[in-house]
Amino acid sequence: MGKKNKLAKFSENMASKNVIEPGKELYESIHGKWSEFFGNDNEIVIELACGWGEYTISLAEKFPDRNFIGIDIKGDRIWRGSQYAQKNGLDNVAFLRTHIIEILNLFDENEVDEIWLTFPDPRPKDRDEKHRLSNKSFLEKYRKLLKPEGWFKFKTDNTELFEYTLQVLADFDIKDHEFTFDLYNSQLLAEHHDIKTKYERIWTEKGEKIKYMKFRFED
Template sequence: MGKNKLARFKENEENPLVIQAGKPFFESCKGKWRSDFFKNDNPICLELACGRGEYSVGLGRLFPDRNYIGIDIKGARLWKGASIALHEGLKNVAFLRTFIHDLDKFFAPDEVDEIWLIHPDPRPRKRDIRRRLTNPRFLDIYRRIMKADGWVKLKTDSALLYEYTLEVLSQYPIRDLEHTDDLYNSPLYAEHYGICTRYEEEFTAQGHKIHYLKFRFKQQTTQ
């Protein structure tokens, strides 16, 4: 393991904005993000597979009345966003180090108001379809932790992932779907918020279009 990684892991251990195994709140955070961590009643928004956390930090700057949590299993990656958030004193930004498929171990039903998927790995091989973050098994997890009126938003340069997601959503109980295969030339562009990840800059420089969609889950009915 490189010295840079070791140094970043050490900083994550000391950074109060990083929630990971070994820290007390990691074991008790479910249902307590507002009361015990952010200490407010503001909406909670997740950036899944956040990498360097550009959106968690960028949206946290723009919307101080909302709480943002970047989630990734790679500690050396989320270190970047966590370091910036700590340096800038962003009290509404945090980072959780865990696997996406374990989300409902850390969030209670109706605790989450919004989910962002920003350029997730498209997992192009057929054998990896279940690992795509818009596969029904992940949608089921999102639905369990989200409020009824919450938005799920996907931003990707991958036409394959975009089209796959639309196909999945056509058979899933959702509502209010909006989408575009060219975000930069769409009425939905305002939802870009001027935040561009490092990878997005590379994609657009190569001529790739940015695809975007958002939707809400239909409310589950009880018998």
Template sequence: MGRQKLKKFEDNDKAGNIVQAGKPIYETIKGNWRAFFGNDKPLVVELACGRGEYSVGLAGVFPEKNFVGVDIKGARLWTGSQAAYAQGLDNVAFLRAYIQNLTDFFAPQEIDELWITFPDPRPRNSDERRRLTHPRFLAMYRQLLKPEGWLHLKTDSDSLFEYTLETLAEHPIKDFVHTSDLYSSSMAQDHHGIKTYYEHLFSAQGFSIKYLRFRFA
């Protein structure tokens, strides 16, 4: 492991805005996120958050909410953690964990809103169960979200977007809106100009950004 990555991991061990294995809070955070933040603000969780650009960006726009970015890559979470400190944001934190284990860290109906931002599309048929909009994940999100909680997806992947539309057609949902070209749609203003590293990359390559949101019925 490189010296720079080791330094990042050392920083993460000390960071108060990162929950990860080895810290006592890692074992007790489930059901206690509002105590962690020290308030009763709505809890917004971003899955596959990468470098945390979206969580940090949203935290700056919505100080009345708390944000948690979830990813398994510690070096990526370091970037989000340091950005939050640099901007003086105390309403954003990061959880280093596998998304399939989300129920180990959030209690039923503890989450007010979920974002899935540019996840790995897992295009191979053999990887279908690993797609973050597979029915097994949707069942987990339904359990963790409050009854009127929103679920959002942003992706550049045509295949993942079409798969998700087909999957959702078989699930009871409501208030469903979607677009295959977010920044040419009326929903663009709802995103406050916040873009992830990958979103900038994909947009520069000419890929349109797909977006959808819904509530479980």
């Protein structure tokens, strides 16, 4: 992508009401005020490392009575989802440009009803464990964000990351934990709401099995 195209997208993000990012006054004041932002008390669902927001958008279309926030650090990625939401009248969608590590500065404790982590970078090297979005430090952050009885849902094609996450969860008190190493041949199939991202389609066509889990943190 040319620099000119990126700058045009960044400019449109700054003008878009459904994009919250550094440089906007709202970015500094949104903490604890997401229901106020959406103008209702509907459930709040976030997608971590959302890319252009395929899951965020698809969930918002299927569940218009819930609010969805896609989070990613790449402005040129969330631009696409932001523009799609605006053109299709999806008022229950927002995009937050930030590093996931900053998430507690942007959401209050117990402000989120559900978290989706979909196909994150597996960060396979040992030295990169601190960047895995399902490591202990990040899971502690998600626990604080979620309301009591809130769900955490995780979907990946990477077996090693999935097994790693299961091991990390041994250090947490969780409940209602269900998981599968083959989503499309399991009783949990309906859990993904028939939403497939671009890369998910590519991997499944190559024969890769999709892994999925869901759980709640104990109070």
